[in-house]
Amino acid sequence: MSEHEGGARRSSRGTLVIAEDRCKGCELCIDACPPRVLVMSSELNEMGYRYPELTPGCTGCTACQMVCPDFVFSVYRLTAATAPGDRRG
Amino acid sequence: MERELVVTGVGGQGIQLLAKTLALAATREGRHAMLSADYGGEMRGGPSKASVVIGDRPLRALPVLASAWSAIVVHHRFSEPALARLRPGGPAILNLPLVAPASLPAMTTYGVDAGAVAKSVEAPQAIGFVLLGAYNAVTRLVDPASLVAAMQELLPPYRKQHAAANARALAAGAAVLDGPGADLTEVSR
Amino acid sequence: MTVIDTSQPPSEPARKVADFRPSLLLGEHSLCPGCGEPVALRVLLEVLQELDIVQRTIGVVGHGCYGSFVRIMDVDVLQCLHGRAPACATGIKRVRPDCAVFTMQGDGDMANEGLQEVLHAAARGEKITCVLLNNGVFGDTGGQLTAATVLGQRTKTSLEGRDAETHGYPIPVADLVAGLRGAAYVARGAVSTAGAVAQTKRMLRRAFETQLAGAGFSLVEILTMCPTGWFVPASEGPGYLGDSMEQAYPLGELTTWRH
Amino acid sequence: MTLELLEGSEAIATSAIAAGCRFFAGYPMSPFTGLLENMSRQLPAAGGVCLNAESEIEGVNMTLGAAAAGARAATGSCGQGIALMQEAIAEAALNETPFVVFNMARNQQDYFQATRGGGWGDYRTITLAPKDVPEAVEHAQLAFHLADKHRAPVIFYGDPLLAQTRIGVSVRPLDFGPLPPKDWALDGTGGGTGRSRQVWTWAMGKATDPGPGPDRHWRAIAEKFAAIDAIETRSEQAHVEDAETLVVAFGSAAKFVEYVVEELRADGHRIGWFRPVTLWPFPGGALAAATAGVRRVLVFELNAGQMLDDVRIHAADRSAVRFIGGVSIAESGLAYGDLMDAPVIRDRILTACSEGGRS
Numbered sequence: 050m051s052e053h054e055g056g057a058r059r060s061s062r063g064t065l066v067i068a069e070d071r072c073k074g075c076e077l078c079i080d081a082c083p084p085r086v087l088v089m090s091s092e093l094n095e096m097g098y099r100y101p102e103l104t105p106g107c108t109g110c111t112a113c114q115m116v117c118p119d120f121v122f123s124v125y126r127l128t129a130a131t132a133p134g135d136r137r138g
Numbered sequence: 139m140e141r142e143l144v145v146t147g148v149g150g151q152g153i154q155l156l157a158k159t160l161a162l163a164a165t166r167e168g169r170h171a172m173l174s175a176d177y178g179g180e181m182r183g184g185p186s187k188a189s190v191v192i193g194d195r196p197l198r199a200l201p202v203l204a205s206a207w208s209a210i211v212v213h214h215r216f217s218e219p220a221l222a223r224l225r226p227g228g229p230a231i232l233n234l235p236l237v238a239p240a241s242l243p244a245m246t247t248y249g250v251d252a253g254a255v256a257k258s259v260e261a262p263q264a265i266g267f268v269l270l271g272a273y274n275a276v277t278r279l280v281d282p283a284s285l286v287a288a289m290q291e292l293l294p295p296y297r298k299q300h301a302a303a304n305a306r307a308l309a310a311g312a313a314v315l316d317g318p319g320a321d322l323t324e325v326s327r
Numbered sequence: 328m329t330v331i332d333t334s335q336p337p338s339e340p341a342r343k344v345a346d347f348r349p350s351l352l353l354g355e356h357s358l359c360p361g362c363g364e365p366v367a368l369r370v371l372l373e374v375l376q377e378l379d380i381v382q383r384t385i386g387v388v389g390h391g392c393y394g395s396f397v398r399i400m401d402v403d404v405l406q407c408l409h410g411r412a413p414a415c416a417t418g419i420k421r422v423r424p425d426c427a428v429f430t431m432q433g434d435g436d437m438a439n440e441g442l443q444e445v446l447h448a449a450a451r452g453e454k455i456t457c458v459l460l461n462n463g464v465f466g467d468t469g470g471q472l473t474a475a476t477v478l479g480q481r482t483k484t485s486l487e488g489r490d491a492e493t494h495g496y497p498i499p500v501a502d503l504v505a506g507l508r509g510a511a512y513v514a515r516g517a518v519s520t521a522g523a524v525a526q527t528k529r530m531l532r533r534a535f536e537t538q539l540a541g542a543g544f545s546l547v548e549i550l551t552m553c554p555t556g557w558f559v560p561a562s563e564g565p566g567y568l569g570d571s572m573e574q575a576y577p578l579g580e581l582t583t584w585r586h
Numbered sequence: 587m588t589l590e591l592l593e594g595s596e597a598i599a600t601s602a603i604a605a606g607c608r609f610f611a612g613y614p615m616s617p618f619t620g621l622l623e624n625m626s627r628q629l630p631a632a633g634g635v636c637l638n639a640e641s642e643i644e645g646v647n648m649t650l651g652a653a654a655a656g657a658r659a660a661t662g663s664c665g666q667g668i669a670l671m672q673e674a675i676a677e678a679a680l681n682e683t684p685f686v687v688f689n690m691a692r693n694q695q696d697y698f699q700a701t702r703g704g705g706w707g708d709y710r711t712i713t714l715a716p717k718d719v720p721e722a723v724e725h726a727q728l729a730f731h732l733a734d735k736h737r738a739p740v741i742f743y744g745d746p747l748l749a750q751t752r753i754g755v756s757v758r759p760l761d762f763g764p765l766p767p768k769d770w771a772l773d774g775t776g777g778g779t780g781r782s783r784q785v786w787t788w789a790m791g792k793a794t795d796p797g798p799g800p801d802r803h804w805r806a807i808a809e810k811f812a813a814i815d816a817i818e819t820r821s822e823q824a825h826v827e828d829a830e831t832l833v834v835a836f837g838s839a840a841k842f843v844e845y846v847v848e849e850l851r852a853d854g855h856r857i858g859w860f861r862p863v864t865l866w867p868f869p870g871g872a873l874a875a876a877t878a879g880v881r882r883v884l885v886f887e888l889n890a891g892q893m894l895d896d897v898r899i900h901a902a903d904r905s906a907v908r909f910i911g912g913v914s915i916a917e918s919g920l921a922y923g924d925l926m927d928a929p930v931i932r933d934r935i936l937t938a939c940s941e942g943g944r945s
Binding site for chain 3: 608609611635637639640641643644645647648649650651652653654655656657659673674677681772773774775776777778779780782783784785786787788790791792793794
C-alpha cells in the first residue's frame with residue numbers, strides 16, 4: 050500500500066486494523082510507534098475518547114500492538130511491499 | 139470388668155515406659171486398653187504420673203480417672219493426689235525403701251526393693267520393669283510373655299541392646315511376688 | 328494528512344503478524360487508560376499458548392485491579408485472599424504436580440500483605456511461577472503508598488512524596504527473592520516500551536520453562552504503569568516509569584537457571 | 587477387629603489419611619503439634635504431602651489451594667492459631683472450597699470461635715465435637731465427608747485429652763454414602779475451552795459465561811447453610827424421659843458428664859444428659875424436646891459460658907438454665923485444669939440440684 054494523494058509519497062510495508070471503539074485514548078501507541086505514523090483522532094469514539102489513526106509509513110513492526118493496554122491493534126505486513134531479503138519478524 | 143492402675147513418681151524413673159508397656163501388652167492380647175500420661179515439661183525430676191485401664195469390652199473409664207483399683211508407687215514425692223483416688227482393698231506395689239509401706243493402709247500393699255532387685259540381675263536402669271513384673275505377678279492382668287514382647291516392641295532401635303536386661307528385670311520383679319496372685323474377682327468397686 | 332482506512336483488513340496480499348489479543352482473552356477489561364497490567368496479562372497468556380500448556384495451567388490471582396482479569400482469562404483460576412497466592416499455589420502444585428501453576432499479584436498484594444508468602448515459597452523452591460505486577464501503588468484503592476513505592480513518589484498516603492524518614496525504604500521484591508537458594512529464575516521486566524514488553528515476555532517464558540523443568544521457584548517482577556495512581560497523564564506513564572521506578576528497580580535477570 | 591494402641595493424635599491422623607486426606611499443612615502449637623507430626627510421618631507413605639507451613643495463615647491457604655485443586659486436604663491448630671485462619675475459613679465457605687480444620691484445642695474456650703467464626707460474610711462452619719478418641723477416629727473421616735458433601739470447610743473440635751490419650755482403636759475407611767463429583771475442582775484442563783473453571787468468592791464467572799455474581803452467589807450460600815442447619819444436626823442423650831435435671835455438655839466434657847450422670851442414676855437421681863455432637867448446626871430442636879419436661883438444665887463446659895448461649899436459645903424454658911462450668915486451665919496453659927474431673931463435676935451437679943429449679 051502506498052499513499053496516492055497529498056504530500057510526499059511514503060511507502061507502507063504494513064498496515065493495521067484499529068478497533069477504535071475499544072480505545073481509551075491513552076496515547077501509548079503514539080510514542081511507541083518507531084516510524085511515528087500514528088496520530089490521535091480529532092473525533093471521539095463511542096466511549097468519548099480520541100483514538101489513534103494510521104498515516105502512511107507503517108512498517109508492520111507491532112510496537113503499537115505490544116504496548117496497547119486495550120488490545121486495539123491488529124498488525125499486517127503487506128506481502129507485495131516486502132522487499133526481497135527483508136523477512137524480518 | 140475394667141482394671142485401673144495409677145503409676146506415680148518423679149520423672150526419669152521409667153514411669154511412662156512401664157505404663158505404656160502394660161497398655162501395649164494388653165492391646166496385643168486383643169483387649170481394650172487406655173493410657174493417660176501426665177507429666178511436666180521436665181524430663182527428669184518433675185512429677186510423673188500415668189494411668190492404665192484394661193478391660194475386655196470398650197472402656198467406660200475417663201482419661202482422668204475418677205478412681206483407681208491399683209497403684210505402683212515409684213516415689214512418694216508428688217504421689218498424694220494420685221493415691222487419694224485409690225479404692226480401698228486393691229493391690230499397690232511400693233518401691234522400697236523410697237516409699238514407706240505404711241503409706242497406703244487401705245490397700246493390699248506389696249513392697250519391692252526394686253533398686254536392689256534390678257541391680258541383682260544387672261539391670262540397674264530397669265527399676266520400672268522390676269515393679270511392673272511384680273505388679274503383674276500379683277494382678278495377672280496380662281501374660282508375662284506379653285509384657286516382654288511389648289517391652290521389646292517399644293524400645294527404639296538405639297536402645298535395643300537393653301532388651302535382655304529389661305526382660306531380666308521383668309522376670310526378677312515377678313519372682314519377688316510370684317505366688318497364687320491376687321484374686322481379682324473379689325475386688326470390686 | 329492522509330489517514331488510512333483501518334476498519335478492515337487490507338485488501339492487498341498481507342499476512343497478519345499480530346492479533347488484537349490472544350484467544351485466551353475472553354473479553355474486555357475495564358482498567359484505566361494507560362494501565363500496564365493488561366499488557367502483562369497479554370504476554371503471560373501468549374506464553375502459555377506458545378508453551379502449549381494452556382490445558383494444564385492453573386492461575387492464582389490476588390487482589391488488585393488485575394483481579395478483574397479472572398473474568399477474561401480463559402485459564403482455570405483460583406481467586407485467593409490478599410497476599411496469599413503463593414501459599415494457595417503451593418497447595419495446588421503439591422497436589423497437581425503436572426500442572427503449571429502461576430500467581431498474579433500486585434505490589435500491595437505481594438510486597439505488603441503477603442511478603443512472607445512469596446519469600447517462603449521461594450525458599451522452599453516451590454515449583455511455581457509468581458508474577459508481580461509492580462506499579463508502586465495500591466491502584467485498586469486509588470493510589471496509596473505500598474512497600475514498593477519509590478522514594479519521592481507522591482501517593483495519597485505520602486502526599487509530599489515518599490521520604491525514608493517517615494515511610495522507610497522501598498522493598499525490592501525480586502532482589503529479596505533472588506537471594507534465596509530455592510529461587511531458580513528471577514527477573515525484572517517492564518511493559519513501558521515495546522522492547523521492554525518483548526523482553527518481559529521472554530522472561531515469563533523462561534520462568535515457566537524453569538517451572539516445567541522442575542528446577543525450582545521462579546518469579547518475574549513486571550514494572551507496570553499506573554498513571555491514575557501516579558497522578559500523571561496516561562501518555563506520560565512510560566516516561567515516569569523509566570525515570571522513577573526503573574531507577575530503583577533495574578531491569579534484567581537476577582537469577583537464571585541453566586538447562 | 588484388631589485394636590492398635592494409638593495416641594489420639596496418631597489415631598486421628600491415621601483416620602484422616604484413611605479417609606483420603608492427601609494434603610496437610612500446619613504450624614506447631616500444642617496440643618495440635620502431635621497431629622502435625624503424625625501427618626508429616628504418615629502422609630508421604632500414603633502418597634500425600636505434609637508441609638510445616640511458615641504460619642497458620644499460610645497453612646490454611648495452602649490447604650485451601652490443595653482443596654480447590656480437588657484434593658482432600660486439611661490443616662489444623664488451636665486457639666490463637668485458628669484465630670489467624672478465620673479469614674481463609676470464611677473465604678473457603680464463600681468460595682465453596684471443602685477442607686477440614688483440626689482444632690486440637692487447649693480447652694473449650696474456642697466454642698464461639700468455631701460456631702460463630704471470626705471471618706467475614708454470611709457463613710457458618712460445620713463443627714464436630716467428638717467426646718473420646720474412638721469417636722474422634724470416626725469424626726476425622728466424617729468431617730471430610732461433610733466438607734465434600736456441602737462444599738464447605740468443616741471444623742473438627744478436639745482437645746488435649748483427644749490429642750494425648752492412648753487407647754486401643756481400630757482405624758479403617760468408613761463409608762458415609764455417595765458424594766457429588768468434584769467437577770468444579772481446578773485441574774488446569776479448562777484452559778482455552780471458553781469454559782475454564784474458577785473458584786471465586788465473587789462468583790462473577792467469565793466474560794463469555796457469566797456467573798451469578800456476589801448478590802445471587804452469597805444468597806445461595808446463605809440458603810445452603812440454612813439447609814445444612816436443617817439436616818446435619820447430631821446429638822446424643824440419655825435418661826431424658828423421666829429426668830428432673832438435664833446436664834448439657836460437649837466434647838470430652840460430655841464424656842465426663844455422661845460418666846457422672848450414670849453414677850448418679852445408679853444412686854437414684856432423676857437425671858439425664860444431652861450432648862451436641864455438632865456444635866454447628868446446633869441440635870436446637872433435639873435440645874428443646876429434651877428440656878421440655880425437666881426442672882433444671884445444667885450446662886457444663888470448660889469456659890466462662892459459651893455454649894450456654896445456644897442452650898438458652900433453644901431450651902424449652904431458658905429460666906431453667908444454670909451454668910455449672912467455668913474456666914479451668916492447667917498451669918502449663920496447654921491442658922484442662924482441675925474442673926475436668928468426675929468428682930468435681932458430680933459435686934457441681936449435686937449442688938445445683940439442691941438449689942432448686944423451675945417448678
